[in-house]
Amino acid sequence: MSKDQIKIFCPATIANISCGFDVLGLALGTVGDEMVIRKMAQPGIKISSITGQDLPMETERNVAGVAGMAMLAALKYTNGFEIEITKKIKPGSGIGSSAASAAGAVWGINQLLGTPCSEHQLVEFAMEGEKLASGSAHADNVAPAIYGGITLVRSSNPLDVVRINPPSQLYATVVHPHIEIKTSDSRKILKTTISLADGIRQWGNLGALVAGLFQEDYALISRSLEDHIIEPIRSILIPGFEDIKSGAIAAGALGCGISGSGPSIFALSKGKDTANNVAKAMSGVLDKIELNHDAYVSEINTKGFRILS
Amino acid sequence: MSKDQIKIFCPATIANISCGFDVLGLALGTVGDEMVIRKMAQPGIKISSITGQDLPMETERNVAGVAGMAMLAALKYTNGFEIEITKKIKPGSGIGSSAASAAGAVWGINQLLGTPCSEHQLVEFAMEGEKLASGSAHADNVAPAIYGGITLVRSSNPLDVVRINPPSQLYATVVHPHIEIKTSDSRKILKTTISLADGIRQWGNLGALVAGLFQEDYALISRSLEDHIIEPIRSILIPGFEDIKSGAIAAGALGCGISGSGPSIFALSKGKDTANNVAKAMSGVLDKIELNHDAYVSEINTKGFRILS
Missing domain, CATH: 3.30.230.10 (Ribosomal Protein S5; domain 2)
Incomplete structure (x- = not known):
C-alpha cells in the first residue's frame, strides 16, 4: 500500500x-x-x-x-x-x-x-x-x-x-478549434445583469436538466440543454459556432454549447455511435472554414x- | 364506471x-x-x-x-x-x-x-x-x-x-396571515433585471434542490432552500416575515419562504412532528403581533x- x-x-x-x-x-x-x-x-x-x-x-x-x-x-x-x-x-x-x-x-x-x-x-x-x-x-x-x-x-x-451520477448512455463530443480566447477576456464581455425572465428560463432549464439526469430521460436532458444568457454573448468569439452547433444537433446530439469559457465546443449525445457522428459533423464545419482543431469523443468518466x- | x-x-x-x-x-x-x-x-x-x-x-x-x-x-x-x-x-x-x-x-x-x-x-x-x-x-x-x-x-x-416524487418524510407547514396582497401588486414590485451573480446563485440552488429531492438528502434540500432574488423584495409586504422565518428555522424547518405571491408563508420539514413544531413557532410570531391567521400542516400530496x- x-x-x-x-x-x-x-x-x-x-x-x-x-x-x-x-x-x-x-x-x-x-x-x-x-x-x-x-x-x-x-x-x-x-x-x-x-x-x-x-x-x-x-x-x-x-x-x-x-x-x-x-x-x-x-x-x-x-x-x-x-x-x-x-x-x-x-x-x-x-x-x-x-x-x-x-x-x-x-x-x-x-x-x-x-x-x-x-x-x-x-x-x-x-x-x-x-x-x-x-x-x-x-x-x-x-x-x-x-x-x-x-x-x-x-x-x-x-x-x-x-x-x-451520469446516465449510462451519455457521451460527450468535444472539438477544440485552435484559436486563443483568454478566460479573462471571455469573462469581461459578459453583462453583469440579466433579465429576470431569462433568469427564470435558465433555472427552469437547470432544474429540469438535473431531473433529466436522475431520471435518465434523454429527451428531457435535450430540451433542457439551453443557455439564453451566456452562449449568445460568448459564441461570437468562436468562428463558426452556430453552424457547428446546428451540425451537432442535426447529427443527433442532445445539446451543444461552449465548454468552459471556450473556444472548445461540447455536445452531449445518447450512445457512442451518435457521439461519433456528432464529432464528424462538428469537425466537418471546422474543416470547411479551414480552422485546425482537435476532436474527441468520450464516455462520461x-x-x-x-x-x- | x-x-x-x-x-x-x-x-x-x-x-x-x-x-x-x-x-x-x-x-x-x-x-x-x-x-x-x-x-x-x-x-x-x-x-x-x-x-x-x-x-x-x-x-x-x-x-x-x-x-x-x-x-x-x-x-x-x-x-x-x-x-x-x-x-x-x-x-x-x-x-x-x-x-x-x-x-x-x-x-x-x-x-x-x-x-x-x-x-x-x-x-x-x-x-x-x-x-x-x-x-x-x-x-x-x-x-x-x-x-x-x-x-x-x-x-x-x-x-x-x-x-x-417528494421524499417520503417531507412535510409542509403553511401559515396564512389575514392580510391582502394582490398578485398583480406583488408582481409589480419585482425588478425586471437581476445581477448575473444572483442568477448563478439561484440556479445553483435550484439544481441542488432538485438533486436533494431525488437523493432524499434533507440536509442538501435545506441548504438549497434559499432565494436571494424575490424574497428580499416581496417579504417587505408581509408583516413579521423575518421573525416567522427565523422562528421556523429555529424550530427545525429545512427552509421557509413565501408561498406563491404571498401572504402565506410555507416551511418544509423532515417529519410531521417537526412540521407541527414549526407551525407552532410560526403561529407564535403572528400571535405576538396580533395578526389573525390560519396554520396548516400537511404531507406532500x-x-x-x-x-x-
Missing part, C-alpha cells in the same frame, strides 16, 4: 454545461494528462518536468505546485513531493487544463499518503491552483475531475458540491482520476 | 418554492376545496353554487368555468357540466385558490368522461382559468395540483412539466386530486 510513486490519469473536464453556467461540470474519460508524483525527503513541491507544453516550473507559479503546497500546509506535512507532468490537454482550450494539473497534484498526493483528505478538501486545495490560473478560486473544473461524473457546485464559498501504475 | 356525478378534493398548492421562483410547486394533502361535478344535457359549464366565498358565478368570469369551457371546446364536447364548489382555500391567500378550482373542473370532467385527456392537456386547460384570475396563463399551481407531488415547470410556452364520492 505504501507506494513511493504513483502515475495517474488526469481527466479533462467540461464546465459551464449550457444552463449550468458556473455550476455544472463533468469529467471526460478519454482526454487527459498524465502525472507522476513521487515522495521526496525535502519539504515542498518540486515540479521536476513538464512535457508537451511550455509552462512555468517554479512551484509558486505552477497550478499543481500551488495546489500541492496548499494541501501540505493544511496537513502540516513536513516532507515533500516531486511531480512530473505530461500535458495532453492544451492550456486555454476550455476543457480544464489547469484543473487537471491542480487537482491531479492533490489527488495523487492524497493517494500516496493513504487518503487522509476527503474529496471536498481536495477540491478546496485544487481551487488554490485555479486561483493562480484564472484569478478566481472556482470549482467548476476541479470538482468533476475529483468527484468524477457530473458535479453541481451549489456554492463556491462555502464550498458545496453535489455529485450526480464516473471515477475522475485513476491510477495508471 | 360511467358515473354522472363526482365529488372531488381539490388540493391547495405552494408555488414559487424559494429558489424555484416561477417554476417549482407542490401539492398539499390536507388543505383544499371540494367540488361536485355533474353531467348535464345542456352544452357548456354551469357554476350552480359556490359555498364559503363570494366569487363570480357567470361561467366566463369564473376560473372553473373558463377552464372547463376550454376543455369542452378542445374535445368538441356538445353536452355540458354543472359544478358546485365548496371553497375552503381563501382567494388571495397564496396557496393556489384559483388553481384548485380551475384544475378541479377539468380534472373532474376528465374523470366523468373516462379520462380522454392527459395531465399535460389538463394543465393547459386549467391555465386558461389562471389567465382569467391573474392575467397570465401560468402553470405554477395547476401543475402540482394535477400531477401531484412536486412539479417543475421548465417552460410554460410550450408547456413542459417535470414531475418529481403525491396524487393531487382525489375522488371523494
Whole structure:
C-alpha cells in the first residue's frame, strides 16, 4: 500500500454545461494528462518536468505546485513531493487544463499518503491552483475531475458540491478549434445583469436538466440543454459556432454549447455511435472554414482520476 | 364506471418554492376545496353554487368555468357540466385558490368522461382559468395540483412539466396571515433585471434542490432552500416575515419562504412532528403581533386530486 510513486490519469473536464453556467461540470474519460508524483525527503513541491507544453516550473507559479503546497500546509506535512507532468490537454482550450494539473497534484498526493483528505478538501486545495490560473478560486473544473461524473457546485464559498451520477448512455463530443480566447477576456464581455425572465428560463432549464439526469430521460436532458444568457454573448468569439452547433444537433446530439469559457465546443449525445457522428459533423464545419482543431469523443468518466501504475 | 356525478378534493398548492421562483410547486394533502361535478344535457359549464366565498358565478368570469369551457371546446364536447364548489382555500391567500378550482373542473370532467385527456392537456386547460384570475396563463399551481407531488415547470410556452416524487418524510407547514396582497401588486414590485451573480446563485440552488429531492438528502434540500432574488423584495409586504422565518428555522424547518405571491408563508420539514413544531413557532410570531391567521400542516400530496364520492 505504501507506494513511493504513483502515475495517474488526469481527466479533462467540461464546465459551464449550457444552463449550468458556473455550476455544472463533468469529467471526460478519454482526454487527459498524465502525472507522476513521487515522495521526496525535502519539504515542498518540486515540479521536476513538464512535457508537451511550455509552462512555468517554479512551484509558486505552477497550478499543481500551488495546489500541492496548499494541501501540505493544511496537513502540516513536513516532507515533500516531486511531480512530473505530461500535458495532453492544451492550456486555454476550455476543457480544464489547469484543473487537471491542480487537482491531479492533490489527488495523487492524497493517494500516496493513504487518503487522509476527503474529496471536498481536495477540491478546496485544487481551487488554490485555479486561483493562480484564472484569478478566481472556482470549482467548476476541479470538482468533476475529483468527484468524477457530473458535479453541481451549489456554492463556491462555502464550498458545496453535489455529485450526480451520469446516465449510462451519455457521451460527450468535444472539438477544440485552435484559436486563443483568454478566460479573462471571455469573462469581461459578459453583462453583469440579466433579465429576470431569462433568469427564470435558465433555472427552469437547470432544474429540469438535473431531473433529466436522475431520471435518465434523454429527451428531457435535450430540451433542457439551453443557455439564453451566456452562449449568445460568448459564441461570437468562436468562428463558426452556430453552424457547428446546428451540425451537432442535426447529427443527433442532445445539446451543444461552449465548454468552459471556450473556444472548445461540447455536445452531449445518447450512445457512442451518435457521439461519433456528432464529432464528424462538428469537425466537418471546422474543416470547411479551414480552422485546425482537435476532436474527441468520450464516455462520461464516473471515477475522475485513476491510477495508471 | 360511467358515473354522472363526482365529488372531488381539490388540493391547495405552494408555488414559487424559494429558489424555484416561477417554476417549482407542490401539492398539499390536507388543505383544499371540494367540488361536485355533474353531467348535464345542456352544452357548456354551469357554476350552480359556490359555498364559503363570494366569487363570480357567470361561467366566463369564473376560473372553473373558463377552464372547463376550454376543455369542452378542445374535445368538441356538445353536452355540458354543472359544478358546485365548496371553497375552503381563501382567494388571495397564496396557496393556489384559483388553481384548485380551475384544475378541479377539468380534472373532474376528465374523470366523468373516462379520462380522454392527459395531465399535460389538463394543465393547459386549467391555465386558461389562471389567465382569467391573474392575467397570465401560468402553470405554477395547476401543475402540482394535477400531477401531484412536486412539479417543475421548465417552460410554460410550450408547456413542459417535470414531475418529481417528494421524499417520503417531507412535510409542509403553511401559515396564512389575514392580510391582502394582490398578485398583480406583488408582481409589480419585482425588478425586471437581476445581477448575473444572483442568477448563478439561484440556479445553483435550484439544481441542488432538485438533486436533494431525488437523493432524499434533507440536509442538501435545506441548504438549497434559499432565494436571494424575490424574497428580499416581496417579504417587505408581509408583516413579521423575518421573525416567522427565523422562528421556523429555529424550530427545525429545512427552509421557509413565501408561498406563491404571498401572504402565506410555507416551511418544509423532515417529519410531521417537526412540521407541527414549526407551525407552532410560526403561529407564535403572528400571535405576538396580533395578526389573525390560519396554520396548516400537511404531507406532500403525491396524487393531487382525489375522488371523494
